[in-house]
Amino acid sequence: MTVIATRGLTHLYSKGTPFQVAAIKDINIEIEHGELVGIIGHTGSGKSTLIQQLNGILKPEKGTVLLEGQDIWASKASIRQARFKVGLCFQYPEYQLFEETVYKDIAFGPRNMKLDEEEINRRVHKATEFVGLKEEHLSKSPFDLSGGEKRRAAIAGVMAMEPMVLIMDEPTAGLDPHGRDLILNLIKEYREDTGNTVMLVSHSMEDVAQLASTVLVLENAQVAMSGTVEEVYSRGEELSKMGLSVPQVTRIFAGLRERGLDVDTNIFTLEQGRQELLRFLGKGVPV
Amino acid sequence: MIKDITIGQFFPGTSFLHRLDARMKIVLTFAIIVIIFLCKSFFSLGLMVVFTVALILVSRVPLKTILKSLKPIIFIVVFTALLNIFYTTGDANSWTYEFWIFKITEKGVFTALFMAVRIICLVIISSLLTYTTTPTGLTDALERLLSPLKVFKIEAHTIAMMMTLALRFIPTLIEEIDRIMNAQKARGANWESGSLVNRAKALIPVLIPLFVSSFRRAYELAFAMECRCYTGGKGRTRMKQMKFGVRDFAALVLTGTLLAGIISLNIFFPKVI
Ligand SMILES: Nc1ncnc2c1ncn2[C@@H]1O[C@H](COP(=O)(O)OP(=O)(O)OP(=O)(O)O)[C@@H](O)[C@H]1O
Ligand SMILES: [Mg+2]
Numbered sequence: 001m002t003v004i005a006t007r008g009l010t011h012l013y014s015k016g017t018p019f020q021v022a023a024i025k026d027i028n029i030e031i032e033h034g035e036l037v038g039i040i041g042h043t044g045s046g047k048s049t050l051i052q053q054l055n056g057i058l059k060p061e062k063g064t065v066l067l068e069g070q071d072i073w074a075s076k077a078s079i080r081q082a083r084f085k086v087g088l089c090f091q092y093p094e095y096q097l098f099e100e101t102v103y104k105d106i107a108f109g110p111r112n113m114k115l116d117e118e119e120i121n122r123r124v125h126k127a128t129e130f131v132g133l134k135e136e137h138l139s140k141s142p143f144d145l146s147g148g149e150k151r152r153a154a155i156a157g158v159m160a161m162e163p164m165v166l167i168m169d170e171p172t173a174g175l176d177p178h179g180r181d182l183i184l185n186l187i188k189e190y191r192e193d194t195g196n197t198v199m200l201v202s203h204s205m206e207d208v209a210q211l212a213s214t215v216l217v218l219e220n221a222q223v224a225m226s227g228t229v230e231e232v233y234s235r236g237e238e239l240s241k242m243g244l245s246v247p248q249v250t251r252i253f254a255g256l257r258e259r260g261l262d263v264d265t266n267i268f269t270l271e272q273g274r275q276e277l278l279r280f281l282g283k284g285v286p287v
Numbered sequence: 288m289i290k291d292i293t294i295g296q297f298f299p300g301t302s303f304l305h306r307l308d309a310r311m312k313i314v315l316t317f318a319i320i321v322i323i324f325l326c327k328s329f330f331s332l333g334l335m336v337v338f339t340v341a342l343i344l345v346s347r348v349p350l351k352t353i354l355k356s357l358k359p360i361i362f363i364v365v366f367t368a369l370l371n372i373f374y375t376t377g378d379a380n381s382w383t384y385e386f387w388i389f390k391i392t393e394k395g396v397f398t399a400l401f402m403a404v405r406i407i408c409l410v411i412i413s414s415l416l417t418y419t420t421t422p423t424g425l426t427d428a429l430e431r432l433l434s435p436l437k438v439f440k441i442e443a444h445t446i447a448m449m450m451t452l453a454l455r456f457i458p459t460l461i462e463e464i465d466r467i468m469n470a471q472k473a474r475g476a477n478w479e480s481g482s483l484v485n486r487a488k489a490l491i492p493v494l495i496p497l498f499v500s501s502f503r504r505a506y507e508l509a510f511a512m513e514c515r516c517y518t519g520g521k522g523r524t525r526m527k528q529m530k531f532g533v534r535d536f537a538a539l540v541l542t543g544t545l546l547a548g549i550i551s552l553n554i555f556f557p558k559v560i
Contacts, residue, residue: 052469055473057469057472057473080475080477083472083473083475084475087473088473089473090466090469090470090473093470095466095467095470095496095499095500096467096470096471096474096492096496097496098491098492098495098496098499108471108474108475108476108492109474109475112474112475112476112477113475143499157474158473158474161474161475
């Protein structure tokens with residue numbers, strides 16, 4: 001089932017001025033329910049613009065965004081519905097925290113949805129548990145949390161709306177490796193638990209390889225490639241022309257292959273690499 | 288979008304006006320504004336118009352850009368012109384035109400025209416200053432011009448530094464507001480409908496993060512400045528030394544000539560028309 005689709009989606013910034021740029025041009029995508037879509041692309045390729053179109057933060061210049069087959073800009077009510085059904089978590093979401101307590105901040109979204117107090121309470125606790133914050137954090141001021149905790153509190157604020165599609169714009173930007181793993185795991189678990197669609201914008205080809213089921217590559221405001229991780233990552237040369245490089249481990253295996261070792265080159269994560277090496281070593285070293 | 292507001296309207300270039308010393312430009316701009324008010328006859332005002340047009344040509348700022356700066360004052364110009372047309376009583380030996388309760392006199396029409404041209408010249412001259420001077424150039428020059436105020440314990444340097452920083456951070460803040468508004472919109476915040484009180488309340492989720500990040504930025508900036516040994520204006524030298532050159536004296540002489548021309552036209556051709 002297709003959750004989100006776009007038809008000829010185009011967005012202009014600074015329209016009508018000499019600075020006018022088409023940040024995305026004629027984008028046609030279809031996102032299936034339950035997928036974890038990785039969106040990659042060089043800086044300025046239009047990733048953030050595209051995802052802000054999907055829940056109606058930005059209004060398209062041309063084209064439509066279909067949420068479950070309905071045009072999200074059909075009416076005022078439909079646009080509000082889209083905001084709740086498609087949860088968008090911006091880059092550096094910790095800067096959106098504002099309430100007195102973490103609890104109130106996470107409850108901001110659900111409260112805007114006009115849910116009753118009991119339901120809000122349930123969702124806040126669920127989201128808090130999900131992102132790995134503790135009960136005692138809820139009564140603290142969000143400004144007293146550490147950087148990583150703030151980030152998780154902000155993500156919880158979006159998750160608490162229980163959106164059908166969760167979109168995250170570079171959720172790991174500026175975090176240390178440990179914080180990064182925490183967030184990535186959280187996204188993975190969220191998808192496994194809820195079965196909801198997740199879209200992940202990332203600069204890290206490694207992160208996308210680890211999590212995503214399908215990949216969308218943007219280049220110069222257009223979709224340059226789309227498909228499964230294997231399909232996209234096997235086109236290493238085209239990717240590097242766009243300024244994107246396949247994961248380090250993939251390059252290692254390509255190098256091994258070049259040196260005459262009979263290894264599989266479709267290796268995109270460390271885990272796959274480990275398996276392949278074990279398989280290969282078990283087979284013995286060639287003469 | 289909120290970001291499209293332009294702050295400061297510097298128009299890059301290398302014309303005579305662009306290369307004038309900013310201090311001289313500020314002083315001369317004030318002088319010319321005073322001169323505009325000295326124009327008493329159509330001849331002297333005519334000279335002023337010629338001078339203004341010449342300045343526009345010299346600055347090489349496109350006419351379209353200049354006209355844009357006139358847009359906000361169209362209303363004022365039209366309004367004063369109308370007031371003058373209807374409220375000036377004519378003298379006996381000129382025509383008048385009457386209809387319904389209105390009475391238009393020849394003198395009224397000319398006064399209106401006179402005022403309109405004056406205001407337009409005024410605005411063009413002062414926007415030429417900002418078109419041909421960078422905002423930092425302006426604040427630097429202001430600092431120099433205000434530095435004699437030290438006698439009254441007014442720190443011109445501090446004021447100028449604050450102005451420079453404020454100018455520097457306006458675009459940053461606008462971008463920040465945009466970003467926070469979008470983030471809260473994504474969580475269902477709504478300040479486009481509802482009662483006035485509710486709409487005002489809906490701004491809290493924008494204002495608080497904005498204040499928080501502004502304070503954060505201010506601290507960071509202060510630390511960064513301290514790390515680079517900033518201790519205020521005392522003993523501070525500049526990368527760009529301001530020096531008066533031949534050009535600046537030429538401009539001074541030119542403005543002096545304009546003043547002399549206007550005054551003599553006023554004396555020798557005193558007739559309003
Ligand atoms: N608010 C804006 N006003 C004008 N132009 C903008 C604005 N936001 C983005 N752009 C331009 O639109 C283009 C696409 O920007 P976008 O933010 O979508 O890129 P991105 O792929 O998310 O980049 P990054 O990886 O750096 O986040 C860029 O050329 C950018 O300069
Ligand atoms: Mg981006």
